[in-house]
Amino acid sequence: MKRTSWTVSSWVLALLLTLPIMALIYEALLPTEDVFRHLWGSVLPTYISNTFRLVVGVMLFSFLAGVPAAWLMAMCELPSKRYLQWALILPLAMPSYIVAFVYTDLLDFSGPVQSTLRHWFGWQSASDYYFPAIRTLGGAALVLGLVLFPYVYLLARTAFMEQSLSLVQSSRLLGCSPWQSFKRISLPLARPAIVVGLSLVAMETLAEFGTVNFFAVNTLTTAVYDTWLGYGSLNAAAKISAIMLLVVMLLLSLERMSRKRQQVFQKSLGQEQHSGYVLTGLTKWCALVFCWSLVLLGFLLPFVILCYHAIRYFDKAWNSRFFEYSLNSLLLSSVVAGLALMVALVLAMSHRLTGKTYTQIPKRLASMGYALPGAVLAIGVLVPLTSLDFAINDAALWLGLAEPGLVFTGTMAAIAFGYLVRFGAMAIGSVESSLGKVSPSLDMVSQTMGYRPSAIMMKVHVPLIRKGILAGVLLVFIECMKELPAALLLRPFNFQTLATYVYQFVSDEQLELGALPAIVIVLVGLIPLIFLNRSLEQTH
Incomplete structure (x- = not known):
């Protein structure tokens, strides 16, 4: 040839x-059918609002979970760190809709958690106490955050590990505490990588169908699915898909801008050996509980329950x-x-x-x-x-x-x-x-x-x-x-x-x-x- x-x-x-x-794009630019006009005038604004709130909620959880975990694994010395640093990646292997069902089964009114609470405190019905509902937009954001935060963790951990050790040592000499060093030096330098991770989380959340459909949270993804299979309108589904395509293009543009900025801010000497902060006392135990809780809730607990059901x-x-x-x-x-x-x-x-x-x-x-x-x-x-x-x-x-x-x-x-x-x-x-x-x-x-x-x-x-x-x-x-x-x-x-x-x-x-x-x-x-x-x- x-x-x-x-x-x-x-x-x-x-x-x-x-x-x-x-x-x-061609189908989306064709004349609008009645189905899309009906959706746009009735439920589509709600779907767009739900999608925006869900994406923001998942990004916020992923940031609060992934960035601290990444800094602890990159900059601190902890017991079981050798196992933690790879265990924190495991939730990515767990399909979100499976995690959603596991926690729905655990936390619903008839589930073991609420049943145990009613037994302990003598409550008779749901009106006797308050328990947060899992099948809500907030519950969907929590479940997706437990599965997707490793994207932020991976990129932030890599960025923290590649930072110049001399900057961290200088902050120590100037009397900065680990928190001050994180806030003033590590976090600003890792910000572009974190933004990239959050962009990936946002795109995965935008694409999610199983969890939001199971929780009855109407988003643009479920709108595409329902419009095609429910209304049989390929034109309306294409127009909704085009809206999602614009959002994805915006997120990709944001990711590329962050990558360019990362070339300016990233400063690593490559051969430096990092001696991490040695955490002791209550701080050490809080760090361990935080990291292992993410592993437990995002992977170990759902996987153990799956194994139990598979055997039974x-x-x-x-x-x-x-x-x-x-x-x-x-x-x-x-x-x-x-x-x-x-x-x-x-x-x-x-x-x-x-x-x-x-x-x-x-x-x-x-x-x-x-x-x-x-x-x-x-x-x-x-x-x-x-x-x-x-x-x-x-x-x-x-x-x-x-x-x-x-x-x-x-x-x-x-x-x-x-x-x-x-x-x-x-x-x-x-x-x-x-x-x-x-x-x-x-x-x-x-x-x-x-x-x-x-x-x-x-x-x-x-x-x-x-x-x-x-x-x-x-x-x-x-x-x-x-x-x-x-x-x-x-x-x-x-x-x-x-x-x-x-x-x-x-x-x-x-x-x-x-x-x-x-x-x-x-x-x-x-x-x-x-x-x-x-x-x-x-x-x-």
Whole structure:
């Protein structure tokens, strides 16, 4: 394959992966239907208000939980710190809707917590005492904060560890307490990284569907879902999705601005060995209780309850449906991971062959889908594929042939394409990073030996970047296993993944029957966290 062919292929793939975004914008710009006018004049302002309040609440909790935990792990010496610094990452592996059900089951009126309180104090009904309701917007913010605060923790901890030790030592010499040093030096220097983490939290909250739907908190994500499945209006769903797309673009712009500022403020000498503050007495115990409480509430307690239900209801959960849906998830995730690898290799190789700046554009275009919430992406996929299905059936009817039906939207093709658009960026980034470390001289030597570009890629590049390839494929595979909103909207009839299977039990308040597949999802989600923690330990 000549260099021109590689370039053309990269542009074709990039345009294909950006097709849902372009289709979404096109559909949103079409004349407004009555459904959207009705929603805008009735419930949509409430949905926007709920979304804003939820995002702010989750960001606030994530800041109050993630930043202190990051500073304690980076700047202080504590017992069990070796285990705490990676245990604080674990909540990321726990799907939020599972955590939501666990705490609803624990804290509802009929749950063990309130039942125990009534037994202890002799209360007879809810009117005899006050207990905060969990199925509220505040409860949803708390649950999402427990799951998402590690984004802020990870980035803030890295920023604190990379700060110049001389500044911290100078503050000590000037008589600053640990709190004063944190407020005056560490926090301002880490502010750009914290803003990036909060931006990620905001985007994940904006994309959340399972928890808010279970708690009956109406947000823009649930509006997209209900508008398409309830009203059947693709136009109205596209317009609501376009509103969310604007919010995501605003958050991404804020994140990029913070990253530029971080290049100015970040000041690390790299080789410094940090001797942390040694906490003692009450301060030490308060720090330990704070950090371990986050681990307990965000991961350990839900995971233990899942294990209890999985063991107790093992005979009912271990059935043919569990194996069928596990196979569906395995097959779908494997196909998407393989396709994502092929796309990543073509895009990376195209830039490698030419070395021109403009060949970076296809990679950036193909990576845009990762920023889209799952529900928004699903609408973007449905717009062109639905039109394509109608066109195929109309053509068959015109030719006098039998109508083939829903060739794309009625098969696994739609959900696979949606996953590829959203998670392909992971494989692209991983392959690009690894390929950038391979010396260009190897390409020159291979060309002098008569190897064509495809042979150079397979015989030289792929063996050298196999670790990066494995990391990218694993990340795509795992994210596909966990994805819920896009799966709910794009899956064909009678097709379930493990995520939708678990959510079905959660919606019916029967998580005990879905505990076994939920554990599978959690354990799969732990894999990238283990890789991430090892990379952080090797870096620092």
